[in-house]
Structures are given as structure tokens and as C-alpha cells.
Amino acid sequence: MRNLRSTVAAAAILALAVTSCASEKATGGAAPSAAGGDGVTTGPGVTADTITVGVMTDMTGPYASFGKTLTQAQQLYFEQLNAAGGVCGRKVELVVRDHGYDPQKAVTAYTEIAPKSAAIAHFIGSPMVMALKSRIETDKLLTIPMAWSTNLLGARAVQVTGTTYDIDMINGVDFLVKEKGLAAGDKIGHLYFEGDYGESALNGSVYAAKKLGLTVVEQKIKPTDQDMSAQVAAFKAAGVKAVLVSVGPRQAASLVGVALAKGMDVPFLGSNSAYSPQLLATPAAPALLKDFYVATGGAPISAPLPAMRKLVSEYQAKYPGEALDSGVSAGYPAAAIVGEALKKACEAKDLTREGILTAHRARGAWDGGYGTTMDFSLIDRPATRATYIVKPDKEAVGGAVIYKEAAVSGLAEEYPVPVG
Amino acid sequence: MSRTVILRILTGLAAVAAAFAVPFYLDGFWLQAGLFAMSAAVGAIGLNLLTGATGQLSLGHAFFLAVGAYAYVYFGSEPEGELGGLGLPTPAAAVLAVLAAGVAGGLLSPIGGRLKGQYLGIATLALIFFGQHVLFNATPVTGGYNGRAVPPLELFGFAFADSPGLVVLRVPFGALERLWFLGLAVLAGAALFARGVLRGRPGRAMNTIRDHEIAAGVMGVPVARYRAGVFLLSSMYAGLAGVLLALAFQRTVPEYFGMLLSLDYLAMIVIGGLGSVAGAVAGAVFVSLLPQLLTRYSDALPLVSDPGTGGLSPAEAARLLYGVAVVAVVLFLPGGLAGLASRTRAAGRRWFSPGSARRRFSPSSPETTSPESTSPETT
Structure with missing residues (x-):
């Protein structure tokens, strides 16, 4: 019996020791924002050489085909952006998570990628976005939902593109x-x-x-x-x-x-x-x-706009034989909205989430050449009518x-x- | 004191210590997934009492989860705009939510008492559709398709939320870290209670009803009353799981409480092992964690390409592997994961104590999935 008691005591001490020894999470609760060597203030998702952008997509659920073209179009955008030198000398890296249109998976995936992302380039499914809207707002994480209902309006961090x-x-x-x-x-x-x-x-x-x-x-x-x-x-x-x-x-x-x-x-x-x-x-x-x-609210991909024509030929060159649906014409501009917000934030030397949001919301008339002029300074109204x-x-x-x-x-x- | 008992206590302690250490080391993904798994485990224990131990199939488990989750939100929220609410203290709201699920189960328990097996399954199927309709349309209570924000639980002045900030051993404790401990406590309580039910008189009566209804009746078990009672108990478990789920989600999502959720719960108890508490917990962890883990780590698997580059995407690979795992468990592990555990334990015992080899032929085979084979360390 004494033997047992000492074993228990030893186990308890061991447990305590394990608990208190160095953990990666043990930051003491300090804010992780810091200035890099190049004078740019950085926040979560931004390191000295990469900026991580998250994507919450659906590749196995009801919007699987839409999710696939969306993701491919956005990958195309960020590859081009990196080839042109990236943002602030940093490469942009996409982290893609599939939630299969399941709110539980979306919440878990968001919990995983949010702390290490600087923005979310697309988020499919309004039930999933709604489930996370207040957390996105608290995290100040610029998010482009791929859904156009009015209940998504009203959050500074959530940018509904085009009309509702x-x-x-x-x-x-x-x-x-x-x-x-x-x-x-x-x-x-x-x-x-x-x-x-x-x-x-x-x-x-x-x-x-x-x-x-x-x-x-x-x-x-x-x-x-x-x-x-x-x-x-x-x-x-x-x-x-x-x-x-x-x-x-x-x-x-x-x-x-x-x-x-x-x-x-x-x-x-x-x-x-x-x-x-x-x-x-x-x-x-x-x-x-x-x-x-x-x-x-978004122009179809066949629209006679130079930017759209360029997108079609580049997309077809990269993904030959694949369908060009609204995922391409919605995904690429959405990625551009995020990419240009990052560039703006870089000019202001502030790549924190607050800095990215401020840069994004400061643009009163953006169209990027895709046929829809949007006002991002409106938080509780659609960006265009x-x-x-x-x-x-x-x-x-x-x-x-x-x-x-x-x-x-x-x-x-x-x-x-x-x-x- | 025998060596096996000491071994069991040690494993138990190690498990508890590990569970306590998790929030100090692992990041939000694990905590969030773990919380969903804990809530699923509570719900699965309840369903296992009904389906595994008593042989009553229920497809309406998602409905009772929804009742628990939404009742907690309704009782605990202050009325706001067109949304109603009672603004009760949140612990009271949580208890009332479990009772509300119990009342919902109680209203249906006459059906639960009369119908048996698959017939009850068909009757409860209707509940899901009824529930979804109400969730979408009773906007003042449920928030309609928008869902509602879940008020964080506040126990004796301690809020299970991100603010006010709290730092324990230099680790910032947000809502997830705090809820982790709440989840552990709730799960432990739920598991102990269910174990008590299964090991006592009611458990034997339930098993007899499952195995032979007429024999149970002849022996003096009030079959209908037991069926009704266990239906009510299982719906209260679902309600408790619903409250925990709502706290983990921080928002109610009407789409979530559908047909697939009920099927997931059935998958949990079948994979875990019918009729035991440990089985329900193991199955819940398996079903809720495996797809998440596969999705997160599938890029490290062979033959998988980056999403968007063509070929097999990680998400698809995760789906395939999950399917293979489920089929493998059903084909090769007749007693589910709990059966596997008791078999390995029996094999280990034979291996380590040479003197006990003859015990292999003792009448009480270690492979039964009777409640006795469940062990406290896995709960």
C-alpha cells in the first residue's frame, strides 16, 4: 500500500513537472505583434519572408466544383503575385482547408488556421461564416465570404463582394x-x-x-x-x-x-x-x-473586359481543359482584393491585422478591371448596388x-x- | 493489492495527467476538435444507453441535441430586438436546457415505450425534419437561419470566455482552454453516471430487454416503462451534449442538427462498441477526430497533391481513408474499439503472467462487451 501511495505521489509530481515545463504556448499572454527588420510592423500570419493567407473552401461537399475552381483561380493569383515579387518582399502562401460544408469542421479548421493567417481569401458557405462571424470580427481577420446574403454585412472584418x-x-x-x-x-x-x-x-x-x-x-x-x-x-x-x-x-x-x-x-x-x-x-x-x-453583381467570365480576357487565357494555360465557371470570375478578383489590401498595408508599413483591415476599408472605389466598382468603406451596406x-x-x-x-x-x- | 490494479490506477492517473496537460501544450485546433469530441462522447453515451444497451434504434438524437443547445441559448440570453430570451444565470440555463431535452424526451417517451427496435428508428426519423423546420422558422426563439450567439457560461463568477484574460503558468487561457476543463468534468460525470446505470439493476434489465423482451417481461421487468425511461435518459444526455456543443461553437447553426448528425452518432456507437460507456467515448473520439486529423495532416500522405493542382486532394484522401477505417473497424473488430481494447488487455494479461494461462478457459471470457469490461481509465 505504501508502495502504491509513493507511486501516486511520484505520478502527481511528474504530471505537475510536465505541465509547468516549457510549452510553446507559454508566452505569458504577451501580444505577438512586433516590428520586423525592415521597419514593417507585423501581426499573426506574417513572418520575415512569408505572409500566410487562409482559404476555407468546400471540396467534398455540395459546392465541391465551385470550391475547386475558386481555389485554383486564387492559387493562380497568388502565384502571379509571388512571381512579381510578392508583398513587402515576402511570398504569399495559401493554406487551404476543406470543410465539406460542415459547420463543425469549419469551426475547427478556422481555429487551426486563424492564428497563423493574415487574411482569408475566400470562405464558402454562409452557415459556416455566420457560425464564425463574431470570432472573425474579434480576430480582425479580413475575410471574403463566398455568399451574398445580407446577414453577412455589418462586420468590419467580413467583406461581402459585389451585391447582396x-x-x-x-x-x-x-x-x-x-x-x-x-x-x-x-x-x-x-x-x-x-x-x-x-x-x-x-x-x-x-x-x-x-x-x-x-x-x-x-x-x-x-x-x-x-x-x-x-x-x-x-x-x-x-x-x-x-x-x-x-x-x-x-x-x-x-x-x-x-x-x-x-x-x-x-x-x-x-x-x-x-x-x-x-x-x-x-x-x-x-x-x-x-x-x-x-x-x-459580378460580371460573367465572358465579359469583354481586358482583365477578364487575360484571366481566361491565363487560367486556361495553367489548368487546360478545366471548366471555367463563376468560381474563376469570383475567386480571382476576391484574391486580388486581399492581395491589394496587403500591398496597401505594406505601403503603410503595417502588416498587422488592424493595418490590413484599415488598408482594405480605406478603398472607396475599387474595381480591379473586373467590371464591378465596389466601395469597401461601407460596412453595413453592400459594396455596390x-x-x-x-x-x-x-x-x-x-x-x-x-x-x-x-x-x-x-x-x-x-x-x-x-x-x- | 494485485499488480493489475496498480497498473490500472497508474494508467488512469497518467490519462488524467495527460488530459490536464493538453491545454498547456496543444494549440486551438486540438482543443476545438477535442471539445467537439467530448460533446460527441456525452451524446454517444446517451445513445448507447438507448441503442446499445436496450436495443432501441433512435435516429432523432440530433433533435434532442438541438433542444439542449437552443434551450440553453434561449434561457441564458437577454432578450434582444426580435429575439426572445429569459436572461437567466447561465448555469441555471444549462441545467434547464438539459431538463428541457428531458421534457421533450418525456413527451415522446410513450412512443419510445411502445415501439421497439427499428420501428422506433422510423418514428424518431420524423423528429429531425420537425426539428429542422422549427429551427428555421421559430425565429424569436431560435434566430432562424441566422442562428444565435451563445452566451458564455459563467460559473461562480468565472467566465468560460476569452475575456477577461487569464494566464495560467504563463499560458494564456482563452475560452477553449477553459472549456476544455469543463468538458472533461462533464464527460467524467456523464460517464460515471452511465456506468452506474449499466452496472446496476437497470442496466441488467435493459440488457435483458434488448436480448429477449418476453423473457424480460416474464422476469418482472416492466418493459414499456424501462423503454420509456431510457428514452428520456438518453434525450437528457443529448441535451447535455447539446449545451456543451453550443458552448464550443459559440453560435448555434441550424443546418448542423440534421440527419447526418444522427447518423454520425449511430456510427460512433457501432464503431466504438455497442452497450459500453468506454465504447461510446472511443467511437465519439474516432468519428469526430479522424476526419479532422486526416484533413489537417493529409498533405504528408503519399499520392496526395496540393489542393487546386489536380489529382487527389488532401480532403478527398481524408474522406477515402475515413471510409476505409470505418469499414475496417466494422469488418475486423466485431466488438468495436471497446472490444479491441478488452481483447488486447486479455492478451497482455496472458503474456505477462505465465501462471494465468489456464485462466484462458475460465467461464467468464474476457471478450464479452459486458459493462464490466469497461475500465475507468478510458472514460
Whole structure:
């Protein structure tokens, strides 16, 4: 028994000794920010020769193909940036983490990469961003979410690019009235996903409809629903003159396909997440090519802009034979936003997170040549209110062409954006 | 005092010391993943009482987790704008949240008492869809699709949050480090209680119901009452896991509490070993940590290329390896991880004490996964 007691005591002492001996975490709680040899103040994620930028993507979940092109486009940007000398004489290194659209994995991955990153170049999935929004805000970690709902606004560290879904829908309804012959008293259908994406979009359509004297016929579905026959029947019975579509590409294809088969000949207007060029290889293609439009804040990759043309040829040179979808046209500019914020912060000799955020938020009109002028000084409003109307096209790169150039409708101009 | 007992105590102490040392050495990734694993372990112990020990399949575990998590947030938050809240002290909110999950389980326990096996599984499947609908639409309580911020737990003036700052042995103690110890305490308590239930009269009654319902009835076990009771108990465990999960997440996410979560829990108890506490804990750690570890370290694996350069990406490799591991456990470890542990222990005993070789043929085979084979050091 005495033997046991001494063993226990020894074990306890051992445990204490182990606990108190040198740990890498034992910093005494001092702030890690310090000035480097070149007079640049650095923060987390920045060392003497590298700047680490995190990417929280989805390569195994529902947005796997989008996540892949996004990541590749951003890798292309940072490779070019490094080839041109990097930022502040430092190379930019991407750390990619896949969360598979699972909030738990996203939270763990964020906990891992946040302390060693200077910014997050893209973060897929608004449930995941929402789960981490307050931590991102506390960490002051510049983050570009790849989601466009209004609940992502209102945080200084989170930069939603382009328009939000509601702005797109307001401009879209305005387009339908001006160019597709809708008039006061008409009904418009709105098919939307339960959740922030669909409900953000619905806010916009309801606002625009009220202002223009239209009535919205709502049909809410879940992302797991696949067959839209019941919704088409409901829209047909209500006699809608146009249908807004804020669902996934698969549901959008089902909707327009079924509607065409049932002889419902109305224009369809999708949110930017409702269309993907892969749909043109499905039986829904004729219906999509007929009278389907997409309202989006970002220019499609086929846009006749020099920067976009250059991106297409460089991307195709690096990833030959791979699809050019909206991941490329969204990812590369997002990387450029981060890259240029880093450069600005470098000019101010302050590569701390606060310095990067200040540099980023100081830019009142940025477009980088990608067709969307954004005001990053707005924290609780979208960076732009101009929406492109895009039409599917079999021949174009990225499967879509501009139908109507980016424009801000009067309605969208005065629309009070709900935040948070 | 025999050598094996001393050995067990020593291993136990080493495990406790290691668990205490973790927050001093490992970074946030490990703590966050560990917290999720602890919360999953609490939930899995509860499900194992229901499914493993009593033979009642439940697919509604995610629903009770959601009840626990959201009830804690509702009871503990101050009302703010259109969001309601009771603003109770957070420890009271945590206890009430577990009770709320118990009440939800109690309301359904008449169903839990009457249906058996897979029929209960189908009935509880509906709960998930009901739960998701409520989470998305009862905005004043749940925050809808936005979810809600989780108020940090404050126990006797000590907040499990990043502020006010705290430095222990020169290591800055943030929310994760503090929650780690809370998680350990909750898990230890939950495991001890479940072990007590399984080893006592109720445990034997539950096992008898699982193995032969009629025999149990004949021996005087009130079958329906036991089934209803264990359903309630398991839902309270899920509620407790939900509270811990909410604290680890710091925000509730409605999407999370879906079908896949329930299936993950079933995977945990099958992989870990049905019917034992240690099995549930081992399975929970396996299922929640393995994919994370594989994703984090998969770039060190052969045949894996950097993400975005084509070829097999680390994330895909992680998924494949996880699948292989699950299949391997199910194929080659009939008793799950707990069965493997007791088999290695038995083999070790034979190896180290030559005199005990004849004990191999003793009637109590060491390979059974009875509650006795669970050991305190793994809980």
C-alpha cells in the first residue's frame, strides 16, 4: 500500500513537472505583434519572408466544383503575385482547408488556421461564416465570404463582394417590369430556398413588388427538394407573369424544364447561385436558353473586359481543359482584393491585422478591371448596388453572356438594406 | 493489492495527467476538435444507453441535441430586438436546457415505450425534419437561419470566455482552454453516471430487454416503462451534449442538427462498441477526430497533391481513408474499439503472467462487451 501511495505521489509530481515545463504556448499572454527588420510592423500570419493567407473552401461537399475552381483561380493569383515579387518582399502562401460544408469542421479548421493567417481569401458557405462571424470580427481577420446574403454585412472584418441577393432581385424585378412587359397588378412567382440565401432574396423581391404594385407568390423549398412540379403547378394556378428563382442550379433546371413542358411561357430570373454552366449539358438546356436570366453583381467570365480576357487565357494555360465557371470570375478578383489590401498595408508599413483591415476599408472605389466598382468603406451596406443581367449561352466561355450591362435601378438605390 | 490494479490506477492517473496537460501544450485546433469530441462522447453515451444497451434504434438524437443547445441559448440570453430570451444565470440555463431535452424526451417517451427496435428508428426519423423546420422558422426563439450567439457560461463568477484574460503558468487561457476543463468534468460525470446505470439493476434489465423482451417481461421487468425511461435518459444526455456543443461553437447553426448528425452518432456507437460507456467515448473520439486529423495532416500522405493542382486532394484522401477505417473497424473488430481494447488487455494479461494461462478457459471470457469490461481509465 505504501508502495502504491509513493507511486501516486511520484505520478502527481511528474504530471505537475510536465505541465509547468516549457510549452510553446507559454508566452505569458504577451501580444505577438512586433516590428520586423525592415521597419514593417507585423501581426499573426506574417513572418520575415512569408505572409500566410487562409482559404476555407468546400471540396467534398455540395459546392465541391465551385470550391475547386475558386481555389485554383486564387492559387493562380497568388502565384502571379509571388512571381512579381510578392508583398513587402515576402511570398504569399495559401493554406487551404476543406470543410465539406460542415459547420463543425469549419469551426475547427478556422481555429487551426486563424492564428497563423493574415487574411482569408475566400470562405464558402454562409452557415459556416455566420457560425464564425463574431470570432472573425474579434480576430480582425479580413475575410471574403463566398455568399451574398445580407446577414453577412455589418462586420468590419467580413467583406461581402459585389451585391447582396436582395439588391439583385430588386434590380431584376425592375428589369422585368421595364423590358419584359410586367405591369402594376401582375403577379410574380418567387421560388426560394429556406435559409439566408432564399430569404435575403425574398426581402428584395417583396420590397420591389410593393413599390411597383406587383404581388409576390411565394414558394419556399428545402435544398433537398429536387422535383419542382408542384411549385410549377402552384405558379400556373396563380397566373404569375414571371418567376424569380433563388434556389440551387438543380432546382432551377427542374423548374424551367417542367414549366416549359406544361406550357408556362413566362420569363425566369435567377439569383447568381441559381445557375451553373453545367446545366447546359442537361435536358433542361433548351428551356434555360429560351427565357431564363440571371441577376448578378459580378460580371460573367465572358465579359469583354481586358482583365477578364487575360484571366481566361491565363487560367486556361495553367489548368487546360478545366471548366471555367463563376468560381474563376469570383475567386480571382476576391484574391486580388486581399492581395491589394496587403500591398496597401505594406505601403503603410503595417502588416498587422488592424493595418490590413484599415488598408482594405480605406478603398472607396475599387474595381480591379473586373467590371464591378465596389466601395469597401461601407460596412453595413453592400459594396455596390449595380446588377448585371446575364443570359445562358452555349457558345460563350463560362456558359453565359451579358444581356444587360450593370445598372442600379432607382428602387435599389433607395432600398434600406436589413443588416445582421 | 494485485499488480493489475496498480497498473490500472497508474494508467488512469497518467490519462488524467495527460488530459490536464493538453491545454498547456496543444494549440486551438486540438482543443476545438477535442471539445467537439467530448460533446460527441456525452451524446454517444446517451445513445448507447438507448441503442446499445436496450436495443432501441433512435435516429432523432440530433433533435434532442438541438433542444439542449437552443434551450440553453434561449434561457441564458437577454432578450434582444426580435429575439426572445429569459436572461437567466447561465448555469441555471444549462441545467434547464438539459431538463428541457428531458421534457421533450418525456413527451415522446410513450412512443419510445411502445415501439421497439427499428420501428422506433422510423418514428424518431420524423423528429429531425420537425426539428429542422422549427429551427428555421421559430425565429424569436431560435434566430432562424441566422442562428444565435451563445452566451458564455459563467460559473461562480468565472467566465468560460476569452475575456477577461487569464494566464495560467504563463499560458494564456482563452475560452477553449477553459472549456476544455469543463468538458472533461462533464464527460467524467456523464460517464460515471452511465456506468452506474449499466452496472446496476437497470442496466441488467435493459440488457435483458434488448436480448429477449418476453423473457424480460416474464422476469418482472416492466418493459414499456424501462423503454420509456431510457428514452428520456438518453434525450437528457443529448441535451447535455447539446449545451456543451453550443458552448464550443459559440453560435448555434441550424443546418448542423440534421440527419447526418444522427447518423454520425449511430456510427460512433457501432464503431466504438455497442452497450459500453468506454465504447461510446472511443467511437465519439474516432468519428469526430479522424476526419479532422486526416484533413489537417493529409498533405504528408503519399499520392496526395496540393489542393487546386489536380489529382487527389488532401480532403478527398481524408474522406477515402475515413471510409476505409470505418469499414475496417466494422469488418475486423466485431466488438468495436471497446472490444479491441478488452481483447488486447486479455492478451497482455496472458503474456505477462505465465501462471494465468489456464485462466484462458475460465467461464467468464474476457471478450464479452459486458459493462464490466469497461475500465475507468478510458472514460
